Amino acid sequence: MQPIGYVRSPYTDTKEIPKGFGAKHEAEGALEIREEFAAGLQDIEGFSHLFVIWVFDRSEGFSLVGTPPIDNRPHGVFATRSPRRPNPIGLTVVELLTREGGKLRVRGIDMLDGTPILDIKPYLTSIPPERLRRGWLEEVEGRAAGGKETSEM
Amino acid sequence: MQPIGYVRSPYTDTKEIPKGFGAKHEAEGALEIREEFAAGLQDIEGFSHLFVIWVFDRSEGFSLVGTPPIDNRPHGVFATRSPRRPNPIGLTVVELLTREGGKLRVRGIDMLDGTPILDIKPYLTSIPPERLRRGWLEEVEGRAAGGKETSEM
Numbered sequence: 519m520q521p522i523g524y525v526r527s528p529y530t531d532t533k534e535i536p537k538g539f540g541a542k543h544e545a546e547g548a549l550e551i552r553e554e555f556a557a558g559l560q561d562i563e564g565f566s567h568l569f570v571i572w573v574f575d576r577s578e579g580f581s582l583v584g585t586p587p588i589d590n591r592p593h594g595v596f597a598t599r600s601p602r603r604p605n606p607i608g609l610t611v612v613e614l615l616t617r618e619g620g621k622l623r624v625r626g627i628d629m630l631d632g633t634p635i636l637d638i639k640p641y642l643t644s645i646p647p648e649r650l651r652r653g654w655l656e657e658v659e660g661r662a663a664g665g666k667e668t669s670e671m
Numbered sequence: 672m673q674p675i676g677y678v679r680s681p682y683t684d685t686k687e688i689p690k691g692f693g694a695k696h697e698a699e700g701a702l703e704i705r706e707e708f709a710a711g712l713q714d715i716e717g718f719s720h721l722f723v724i725w726v727f728d729r730s731e732g733f734s735l736v737g738t739p740p741i742d743n744r745p746h747g748v749f750a751t752r753s754p755r756r757p758n759p760i761g762l763t764v765v766e767l768l769t770r771e772g773g774k775l776r777v778r779g780i781d782m783l784d785g786t787p788i789l790d791i792k793p794y795l796t797s798i799p800p801e802r803l804r805r806g807w808l809e810e811v812e813g814r815a816a817g818g819k820e821t822s823e824m
Contacts, residue, residue: 519672519758522749551749555757558735560747564806567798571724571760582711594713596675596704596791604708605672605789607724609762611798636758638749642805644797645720645764652795653717 521634522558523551523620525572527627532576532601535628537587546615547627549635556620559638563617567641568624573634574606589658597653608633611641674787675711676704676773678725680780685729685754688781690740699768700780702788709773712791716770720794721777725761726787730754742811750806761786764794 526548529535536542549570551559562568580602585592595603612624622638679701682688689695702723704712715721733755738745748756765777775791 522757555735558748558750558757560736560745560750561807562747562750564804564809565750566802566804569762571758571762582708583713592713594715595711597711597713597715597718597793599792603790604675604711605724607790609722609724609790609792637756637760637762639752639762640750640806640808641798641803642808644800644803645794647797649719650794650797651717651719653793654714655793655795656717 519636521552521573522555522637523549523635525570525627525629525631525633525635526550527629527631527633529627529629530631532630535630543626543628545627546623546625549612549622549624549638551620551622551635553620559617559620559622562622562638562640563614565614565640568612568614568622569639569641570610570612570635571637571639572608572610572629573636574601574603574608575634576630577601577606580604580606589654591654593654607636672789674705674726675708675790676702676788678723678780678782678784678786678788679703680782680784680786682780682782683784685783688783696779696781698780699776699778702765702775702777702791704773704775704788706773712770712773712775715775715791715793716767718767718793721765721767721775722792722794723763723765723788724790724792725763725782726789727754727756727759727761728787729783730759733757733759742807744807746807760789
């Protein structure tokens with residue numbers, strides 16, 4: 519495995535990255551692809567959204583079970599987006615704004631500046647939202663919504 | 672990078688995997704997670720769909736530009752799902768059917784039997800289909816639809 523390029527992001531510390539409910543990943547940044555791989559971007563500008571597969575290069579070790587920042591209950595690492603994974607691989611869907619040679623300007627960055635990129639793939643189809651179940655996240659959202667309602671009453 | 676488990680698939684040769692238009696990936700199979708990592712699956716059964724990140728372990732080398740089986744024009748590797756990538760990483764969205772300990776029965780397998788799995792993540796949100804542009808794939812589909820119309824007239 520070798521980086522095909524690096525993320526340019528406004529974030530230099532994980533504390534700056536929006537987390538929790540309603541966290542919007544609207545940050546703009548760039549995917550800078552190394553010159554030797556830039557030919558592989560041919561025709562990518564036709565796709566509105568891309569999968570970016572990257573490395574949590576500033577994460578150390580892993581925990582099989584952990585409590586995410588937005589919950590107070592532990593969950594298995596494969597049921598979360600925790601960086602502390604057996605293989606420290608991240609996955610982000612970004613919106614492609616423009617391409618300038620080997621540089622892709624994108625929206626939806628949630629990686630740190632300098633993050634190594636392993637792969638980019640076109641985002642082709644979506645699972646219809648009505649078919650999605652989102653496990654513990656839905657429960658947490660339900661609790662949060664309930665709390666909000668109560669606090670507003 | 673180390674496998675967290677292996678895919679059990681009905682496919683033992685890439686020729687058996689449906690490709691091209693209207694290719695349905697409805698094949699059922701399993702993700703067998705190694706015993707030492709199975710604790711990381713806690714609460715995963717609440718999610719209907721999962722991202723599986725895996726290795727094209729029977730692919731050799733890479734081509735930055737190639738012609739996909741469903742087109743007659745070349746495209747950059749990052750605008751395709753070609754196995755011949757700089758980092759031979761595959762990404763598949765599967766539907767989770769049931770979990771039996773460290774074994775996840777899933778639908779939507781498009782990997783070969785024995786494929787090493789690097790990571791599993793919950794599929795949380797979808798890009799609305801009306802916001803998706805699918806580049807050269809839409810063009811090919813358009814040509815195919817046109818051809819079909821003609822042949823039916």
